Amino acid sequence: xxxxxxxxxxxxxxxxxxxxxxxxxxxxxxxxxxxxxxxxxxxxxxxxxxxxxxxxxxxxxxxxxxxxxxxxxxxxxxxxxxxxxxxxxxxx
Amino acid sequence: xxxxxxxxxxxxxxxxxxxxxxxxxxxxxxxxxxxxxxxxxxxxxxxxxxxxxxxxxxxxxxxxxxxxxxxxxxxxxxxxxxxxxxxxxxxxxxxxxxxxxxxxxxxxxxxxxxxxxxxxxxxxxxxxxxxxxxxxxxxxxxxxxxxxxxxxxxxxxxxxxxxxxxxxxxxxxxxxxxxxxxxxxxxxxxxxxxxxxxxxxxxxxxxxxxxxxxxxxxxxxxxxxxxxxxxxxxxxxxxxxxxxxxxxxxxxxxxxxxxxxxxx
Numbered sequence: 001x002x003x004x005x006x007x008x009x010x011x012x013x014x015x016x017x018x019x020x021x022x023x024x025x026x027x028x029x030x031x032x033x034x035x036x037x038x039x040x041x042x043x044x045x046x047x048x049x050x051x052x053x054x055x056x057x058x059x060x061x062x063x064x065x066x067x068x069x070x071x072x073x074x075x076x077x078x079x080x081x082x083x084x085x086x087x088x089x090x091x092x
Numbered sequence: 093x094x095x096x097x098x099x100x101x102x103x104x105x106x107x108x109x110x111x112x113x114x115x116x117x118x119x120x121x122x123x124x125x126x127x128x129x130x131x132x133x134x135x136x137x138x139x140x141x142x143x144x145x146x147x148x149x150x151x152x153x154x155x156x157x158x159x160x161x162x163x164x165x166x167x168x169x170x171x172x173x174x175x176x177x178x179x180x181x182x183x184x185x186x187x188x189x190x191x192x193x194x195x196x197x198x199x200x201x202x203x204x205x206x207x208x209x210x211x212x213x214x215x216x217x218x219x220x221x222x223x224x225x226x227x228x229x230x231x232x233x234x235x236x237x238x239x240x241x242x243x244x245x246x247x248x249x250x251x252x253x254x255x256x257x258x259x260x261x262x263x264x265x266x267x268x269x270x271x272x273x274x275x276x277x278x279x280x281x282x283x284x285x286x287x288x289x290x291x292x293x294x295x296x297x298x299x300x301x302x303x304x305x306x307x308x309x310x311x312x313x314x315x316x317x318x319x320x321x322x323x324x325x326x327x328x329x330x331x332x333x334x335x336x337x338x339x340x341x342x343x344x345x346x347x348x349x350x351x352x353x354x355x356x
Contacts, residue, residue, distance in 0.1 A: 045144060045296060
């Protein structure tokens, strides 16, 4: 099976993740402006931000599997840079 | 937040999520001015909230359109290193800049996008035709550097202005790296998700995302993009481009007006 076809397999878990995000956001709106609502929405946001990262990790693992070690390393560097972006936001 | 404001945010983001991907642009060019002008968010918060919505739009559109089979993973991951460097730099620059200057930069970028789209509409060519050309792969070391530079610029734009930077990414992939259009669009979508996710996490952890406004907007943007992915081939793009142009012109005018009326 080609790399692209294997990459297509991640669609199902991603769809589930998107639905979980939407459910968490709707739950957050239902609870109004309480503290619980804030945490529901915040966790939904963080889960949403993780979805592209899951795609990146999956793609890197696929590349590693087919022997593209250099591209897999680029994927790891990209992931590290994304984490750096979040840390910079937190620290600066 | 009042209920009717949530509904308005939902509807606005839904329209942006629906219209943006159909035109071939992310929703950022609609979302940032919408948050800043209509919902009176500070510009930095409008950028952060818009980035969160674009993550939802890009992921929902990728799922519904089943475009990920065309993605060039190797190229996308390579270029993404430079794009994320651009996002980090853009975020740092934007947070150190005065709101008034950012509004001016955004208004200028909107004007450029407006003129490019107007030219495309007058010429009567669709987005695909405009970018489609030779299918020869012209991949070389020099093009690698040019592609990296273009990706850095796209990332800078995303980090500073809260847009996905898809316009630059598709242009770089198509014209500099000579990737066929469908492959370029799918690879760009894969890249946009990672780019905006990094940018949004920077803004979120810096406290520059309005959580209350983001919640209904993310739901609206995701549902709009789901729908856009299902109907993207059934609607005439020239009509949509016309609507989008009017919205862009209005927002560009209002942003310039805001620049002159903002104090500080």
